[in-house]
Amino acid sequence: MSYKEPAPIKNQENPFESMMSRFDEAARILGLDKNSYNVLKSPAKAVIVSLPVIMDDGTVQVFEGYRVVHSQAMGPSKGGIRYSMDVHLDEVKALAAWMTWKCAVVGIPYGGGKGGIKCDPRKMSKGELERLTRAYAGAMRDVFGPEKDIPAPDMNTGPQEMAWLMDEYSKIQGMYTPAVTTGKPLVLGGSSGRVEATGRGVMVAARAAMGKLGINPSEATCAVQGFGNVGSISAKLIQLQGLKIVAISDVSGGYYDPKGIDIEGAIAYRNSNGGTLEGFNAERITNEEILELDVDVLVPAAMEDQITKHNAANIKAKLIVEGANGPTSASADLILNEKNIMVVPDILANAGGVTVSYFEWVQNRLGYYWTEERVHRRADRTMKQAFEEVYAASQKYGTSLRIAAYIVAIDKVAKALAFRGVF
């Protein structure tokens, strides 16, 4: 099919290049052999499909859908599906590679993949979204599979989309196949604790990093950019650790209150306000200003390329914990390092989500379901161990936590490749 790559979004650096520049640096420090480097630098598979959907007004609209499998060296590829007008091939390629590194950092037996559909879900009805999701599941029938490639929620997708996807795939297979996707509703084989898992992992990572920096949670302030699943739950759980959350934001803008924002109240407000914080009672700031507030901890949990060479010098936080994937561009890393700001990178900080996805897949295959307490305990332990492993690598190699996380991940994936002998 003819395919034209859309122009990048304003101010955005190419996310795949951002991923590659970190990969290159870690590969160099690790002394990665040329063969493994060559295998890992390009995605194993990239599928682009056209998805015709009958809209409510009777017209047919054709959407573009993507699935990129970066690597299956460690196991079936794993990674979410996002619905957004910003979806484009280089973004999905970067996100797929990040999933390979993320799964390896936390030591779960998966490779990395990512998918997306270029659409504006806010402008679509539930019926249109269902038909779109089913069309995507059908088009990707040969890509997906519990032992092949396992999707999950990402930006603007959640349990409902996963339920449609699982149902469509199960119909095609002629049998109930819950392990084809994770992040499903609880009644359909979802896992306890999956909805909170990413935010909870962000909190665990933040707590571990604050420990290293000697930040006392009950005296610290925090700003959280993004108020979707990851941002709102991170904010709530970080607040429960004693930090004062002075600012939050979503697509409607930022909300600042130096006395501290009641996050439970903000979540209730968002839920009763059509899913947005618009009109929330606090001083209005922008999504750019929230990043530059004088706080101890900053959690970017919105989207890619929020901290770039244009604003990195203005960041005042001592600690950044990346709830989103790729919120910091590679060119900003250098500036943050010079400023001595500790950054817990995305592939570590937000790995709690895919960790509990793994637990969900295990439970689906066992047909035996764990208590929420067990899920939390195991996920917290996984996050703490991964943080300590990455921290130790950063001490050993004298690098940032980001490059250390890549080193830990690439080392594991390269070893798997060498044992399998894929060359």
Ligand code: GLU
């Ligand atoms: N979309 C989430 C991520 O970026 C979860 C992926 C998964 O659970 O497979 O980590």
